[in-house]
Amino acid sequence: MKPSSLLKAAVFIIGMSAFIQVYSVQAVLPVLMADLRATEVQAGLAVGAAVLGVALMSPFMGMLSDAFGRKIFITASLLYLSLPTALLAFSADIHQMIALRFLQGLAVPGITVVLIAYIGEEFETGDVARLMAVYVSGTVFGGFMGRFLLGYLSEWAGWRGAFGVMAAVSLACALFVWQQLPKSQHFTAKPDFQTAFATLKSHVRNRYVVSASLLGMCVLCSLVGCFTYINLHLAGPPYRLNSSELADIFTVYLIGMVITPLSARLMARFGSVKTIVLAVCLSMAGVAITLSAPLAAVVVGLVLMSSGVFVTQAATINYIAAHVKQGRSLASGLYYMAYYSGGTIGALLCGLAYTGGQWSGVVYTLLAVQAAALLVAVKGMKAV
Structure with missing residues (x-):
C-alpha cells in the first residue's frame, strides 16, 4: 500500500501518543513535591517509574505481536494508556502516583516496537524511510508536548485536572488511529x-x-x-x-x-x-x-x-x-x-x-x- 496523508497523520499521532505521557510530569515536579509531600528522590521516581515500565516490556512486545498481530496491539496499547493517565488525577500520595506511572510505561512498547514492525512489513523501502521519519518526528513532538501541555494545564486547572485532560487526549488519539491505520496485509503469525x-x-x-x-x-x-x-x-x-x-x-x-x-x-x-x-x-x-x-x-x-x-x-x-x-x-x-x-x-x-x-x-x-x-x-x- 502507499501511505496516504491520513496514514501519515496516524503514524505521527502514534509516535506522539507513545511519548506524550512518559516524561510529562517533569514540568510539574515542584508542585507535586509540595502537594504530595514528596522528596526529591521520590519525585524523580515518579518520572523513572514510567521509564522502567517501558524498559521491562520492550524485549517481549515484539515477540507477542509476532504471534498475535500488529494493529490490535497498537490500538489496544493506546486505549490502555488513557486509563492509568486518568487515575493519576486521583493519586492520594506519591506512592500511588509512582505505581500508576509504572503502569503507563508498560503501554509504550506496544505502541513503539509494534509500529516499527508494522511499517517494515506493509510498505516498500522508500516509503518505510519516509514513514519512519514521520514517526520519529511524532515521538520528539510528543516528548515536548507532554511536558508543555501538562505544565500549562496545571496552571489553569491544577495538576489533577491536567491529568484528566491528558487522558482524554490519549483516548482521542487511540480512536483516530483505530479508524485511520489500515489492517495488516502482509502479517504472518510467528508464535x-x-x-x-x-x-x-x-x-x-x-x-x-x-x-x-x-x-x-x-x-x-x-x-x-x-x-x-x-x-x-x-x-x-x-x-x-x-x-x-x-x-x-x-x-x-x-x-x-x-x-x-x-x-x-x-x-x-x-x-x-x-x-x-x-x-x-x-x-x-x-x-x-x-x-x-x-x-x-x-x-x-x-x-x-x-x-x-x-x-x-x-x-x-x-x-x-x-x-x-x-x-x-x-x-x-x-x-x-x-x-x-x-x-x-x-x-x-x-x-x-x-x-x-x-x-x-x-x-x-x-x-x-x-x-x-x-x-x-x-x-x-x-x-x-
Whole structure:
C-alpha cells in the first residue's frame, strides 16, 4: 500500500501518543513535591517509574505481536494508556502516583516496537524511510508536548485536572488511529517463542549489541537526570519559574526534530562511532554550561545537551542495524530495555545527587555518566 496523508497523520499521532505521557510530569515536579509531600528522590521516581515500565516490556512486545498481530496491539496499547493517565488525577500520595506511572510505561512498547514492525512489513523501502521519519518526528513532538501541555494545564486547572485532560487526549488519539491505520496485509503469525528465546540468548553474548545497549543506558540516564532535576533547580532561587514557565523550557526538546535528520549526514561522513564521540562531547559541554547563572546560558546548555543525546541515539540505532543481521527486532528490544533502564537509573541517581549537592551535584554525576558513554564508544564499539 502507499501511505496516504491520513496514514501519515496516524503514524505521527502514534509516535506522539507513545511519548506524550512518559516524561510529562517533569514540568510539574515542584508542585507535586509540595502537594504530595514528596522528596526529591521520590519525585524523580515518579518520572523513572514510567521509564522502567517501558524498559521491562520492550524485549517481549515484539515477540507477542509476532504471534498475535500488529494493529490490535497498537490500538489496544493506546486505549490502555488513557486509563492509568486518568487515575493519576486521583493519586492520594506519591506512592500511588509512582505505581500508576509504572503502569503507563508498560503501554509504550506496544505502541513503539509494534509500529516499527508494522511499517517494515506493509510498505516498500522508500516509503518505510519516509514513514519512519514521520514517526520519529511524532515521538520528539510528543516528548515536548507532554511536558508543555501538562505544565500549562496545571496552571489553569491544577495538576489533577491536567491529568484528566491528558487522558482524554490519549483516548482521542487511540480512536483516530483505530479508524485511520489500515489492517495488516502482509502479517504472518510467528508464535515460535523457542526460536525467539534462542536468538535472545545469542544477543546477550554479542559485543555489538551489549556495547550499543550500554551506550543507550548512559544516554537516557543523562537525559532523564538532566531534564528532571533542572526543573527543581529553575523552580528555586534565583529563577523561581512556575509550571508554565518550566514548560516553556522544554521547547528546547523540539531541536530533536531538526537534529535527528541532520545526524544522517554526520554518520555518512564520519561513521557511527566517531559521530557518537562527537555528540557525547557536545552533550558534556552543554551540561557544563548549565552551571552558569544566567537563564539564557542554562537554556543554551540544555539545547547542546539534548542535541548531543539525539544524535547519539540515532547513531547507536544505525550501529545496531549495521552489525546485527539476524533477530534485529529482538536486538532493538534489548537496546530499548537498556536505554529505558538508564532513564530509571538517571532519575534515582541524580535524585540522590540533587539531595546531596543541589544542581552542581547533578551536573558532576551527569558528566561522569557521559564519560562512561565515551569509554563504551571508544573501547567497546567497532567503527563502521
